[in-house]
Amino acid sequence: MFRRSGASATLSTALFAAAAALVLTASSTATAAVTAPGFISGTDLPPHASSPWYAGKVTKGLPETAPFCLEGALPAVGSWHRSFGTDVDAGAVQVSVRAASDAAAVKLAAALKRKVAACASDWLRTMPGGTASWQDYGKLSVEEGAHVYGVHTSIPESEPGVALFGIGRDGSTVTVVKWSQMGYLTDAPVPAFKKTTTKAVNKLNP
Numbered sequence: 032m033f034r035r036s037g038a039s040a041t042l043s044t045a046l047f048a049a050a051a052a053l054v055l056t057a058s059s060t061a062t063a064a065v066t067a068p069g070f071i072s073g074t075d076l077p078p079h080a081s082s083p084w085y086a087g088k089v090t091k092g093l094p095e096t097a098p099f100c101l102e103g104a105l106p107a108v109g110s111w112h113r114s115f116g117t118d119v120d121a122g123a124v125q126v127s128v129r130a131a132s133d134a135a136a137v138k139l140a141a142a143l144k145r146k147v148a149a150c151a152s153d154w155l156r157t158m159p160g161g162t163a164s165w166q167d168y169g170k171l172s173v174e175e176g177a178h179v180y181g182v183h184t185s186i187p188e189s190e191p192g193v194a195l196f197g198i199g200r201d202g203s204t205v206t207v208v209k210w211s212q213m214g215y216l217t218d219a220p221v222p223a224f225k226k227t228t229t230k231a232v233n234k235l236n237p
Contacts, residue, residue, distance in 0.1 A: 067091070067111045068127040068204050069234035076210065077223035082118035089113045098124055098209045099194060100150035100182055104143055105207075121212035125231060128205045136203045143207055147180045147196045154184055161186040168221055173232045174201040179225055183216045193219050197228025201235040 073084030093105055094112045105126055115123040130136035151163035163184045171177040177199025185191035194211040208231050210224055 066129075068129065068206065069237045070111075070113045070125055070127065071208065071227065071231045071234060073115055075227055075230045076115060076123055077220035077227060079117050079119070079121050082121070084123070085116050087114040087116075093126065094124055098126065098207070099211070100147050100154075100196065101126075101143065101207065101209070104146045106139070119212075121210070123208065123210045125206060125208045127207075127235060130203045130205060133203050136200050136205050140198055140200045140205045143198050143205070144178055144180075147182065147198070150182050151184070158184075158186055164216065166216055168195075168225070171197075171199065171225060171229055171232075173199060173229045174235070176200060177228050177232050179221070179228055181216050181219050181221065191215055195219050195221065195224045197224060197231060199228060199232035201232055204235045206231050206235055 067089050070089050073086040076084050089111055090113065091111055093107050093110050094114060097103070097105065106128060109129040109131075110126060111128075112124060112126045115125075128136075128139060130139055148165065148167070151165040155161060155163050161184060163182070165183070166181040168179040168181060171179065177197060180196045180198075181193065182196070183191065183193045190213045192211060193214045193216055194209055197206075197208040199206055208224075208228055210219075210227070212218075
């Protein structure tokens with residue numbers, strides 16, 4: 032009768048354990064990829080003076096209309112979004128992306144920041160007669176970091192618009208929150224939106 036030696040048995044056990052660990056790791060990665068990140072709620076947004084915030088469902092994929100300034104910058108794969116509205120002119124959207132790796136998330140976050148920083152000048156090239164400006168409101172110390180920007184645009188005989196963007200990362204997950212309403216950069220609730228951005232990043236992987 033053939034008998035497995037002690038060394039062979041030990042090797043087989045080690046190989047089995049390694050294979051099992053690989054399967055578990057792959058399974059965990061796949062689960063993370065299909066699980067929605069945590070999202071903010073309406074009460075996490077800057078309070079509006081005359082209306083509550085209404086929150087839509089957390090939905091897989093990108094919004095039907097890409098957020099202003101971020102057209103073509105967000106990948107559909109691994110993305111989730113949630114839209115918010117009010118009874119008046121203010122609106123918001125959060126888009127979160129589970130990237131393939133921390134390195135991929137770093138690249139995505141950097142690309143989104145560049146896109147927002149260039150938004151005002153890019154918009155002006157397509158809107159003769161319009162005016163636009165932007166403001167860098169600085170970094171936030173939360174998880175792997177976040178950054179807040181503001182963009183103002185206006186065209187003749189139309190109401191001016193202002194938007195705030197919070198872009199942050201927790202591990203391999205990137206999120207961007209866009210808040211907007213009629214007005215100017217001086218009307219934007221920057222301190223409150225910084226708190227919104229911090230909450231958004233903290234909630235990504237509870």
